[in-house]
Amino acid sequence: MTAPAAIEVRDLHVVYDGLAAVRGLSFTVPAGGRMGLVGESGSGKSMTALALMGLLPPGWKAQGTILHDGVDLITQTDKALSARRGRTVSMVFQDPMSSLNPVRRVGDQIADVIRRHGGVGRHEAMGQTIDLMMQMNLPRPEQLARSYPHQISGGQKQRIMIAMALACYPQLIIADEPTTALDVTVQKQVLRLLSAATRERNSALLMITHDLPVIAAMCDTVAVMYAGRIVEYGPVRQVFRNPRHHYTRGLLDSQPTMDNIALDGSSRLTSIPGMVPPLPALPSGCAFHPRCPVATDICRARMPEIDAATGAACWHPVAASQPAVAS
């Protein structure tokens, strides 16, 4: 593993006036790698993404180390970060409906990014834009490029957003719930496109979602977040087949599958009792203990760290299932 990581996060904290949305996050996405970041709303996923981009809302501060392209992003000035955003690291946002400038043609919005970072002329940038739109499977790109955002569909808008994010062949793309706002039928197409296009460019992907099947289909590794911390981290197959943290297990058990959905209506779908704790009232010790079925005194008293053997931050990890066949 000599290739530098696309991004390496060490002990990241995101704080606001005594509140902490992210508390000591560490993970690495290797060059061209794909990592999923899962968790319920309020677990700190989006704050992590915005911290990596250097676009935290006013008042919020990131602390720790974010190594990317040989520099620590946290120490960079906003101007230096602006020169990187869209070029070495870019982001696809959740809601394509409101994420495009309503008074500018979509083709121009893509071309703007190319011109800003690529140093090419207007004509050249528009040519690249049309190529890019074609790669995004957008129909009749010349005509579509002249449209305004309100004239095109949600799926098309998100493809435009992805084109903007990919335009400069970034080392890392952060996708924050990129399909949540889209119709189910369009979701899969957009995800497939995102997956193929990042692979072609050898861009690393940090996929933020609460949709576990999406992670399973698209990512190599997964980090499960709860209350601002990673509670389980490992290869996707391992974590999903044999979750060692009770929260991960709860998440997986809440997923409808053909096995736990009974056709006669007597559904056996389970849910995790309780809610994600609000930031000002984080529980002591392991933040998950009030909702955990096996919590004991130590869980209430001390915060567990990620255990190298299990990959889970838990005092009483779920038992390892027997490996079926050693390959």
Added chain:
Amino acid sequence: MPIYIARKLAFFILAVIAASIAIFLLIRGAGGNVAAVVLGKDATAEAINALAQQYGLDRPMVVQYFDWIGKLLQGDLGRSFRTNESVADLVVSRLSISIPLCVSGLVLGLLIAIPAGTYSALYSDRPLGALVALLSQVGIAVPVFWAGILLSLLFGVRLGWLPTGGWTNWDANFWGAVRSLVLPVISLGLILGASLTRYVRSAVLDVMNQDYVRTARATGMTQMQALLQVGLRNAALPIATVVGLQIAELIGGTVIIETVFSLPGLSRMILANVAAREVIVVQSTVMLIIIFVMLINLIVDLLYGVLDPRVRLAR
């Protein structure tokens, strides 16, 4: 766009027609016997009838209405009952004061409001940003006449740099006319600037919190680029609406500032003629103002079409 323009034009024409009927009915309906009012208590019946006949006031209302509109369309606004002056000449001479006053006041207001409002929106957490917001509040609370009197006391009475009031005509003494307008324009501009600052501030605040500004930042624009290239362009929509309304309000609404600085502008003329029951003068002048206001609205609507593709391309 052509459909949009055609629809707005049609609406403009219909609205002008409706307004002309409303003005005619209101003024004639409220006036009683116009000729009797004009001539006063001691007038004889013959004199009243003679005047009524001279101005066609004895004809049916419908005929009078169409007579008025027909002449209006040919540019004939009628004549004053008392002085027999042409209303058109009166209005033009008054507008040579009112238009420079309003336009310069508004431009000054915008020159203050756009930078100040934008700054206080972006840097509401800095002392200067808070100060700007505070000053704008104070400016809104200060009545325009008080600002005018204070300025007049300082620059006119104490320092003696500018006249405290009065008017010399443009062709008689151009620089004298300019000097007469300086203090009224500053008073008007400061007060307008204060309230416009609030609108600019809230428009910019709103726009800069939009997702598309975050996208602009995420694709490499600095905060300043995002403001200038994306933010202000989108904030221009609500600001254009407010500015349009302000122009409309100003043209007949500067009576206080004209009074403080003894300027013979349009607003004071209307007020004086209402008091003197100069029916035709009031009727035609108000009609002109209404057409002007609607024209401004039309321009703002068309500007909307230019600024916002969602409006332009809507069916």
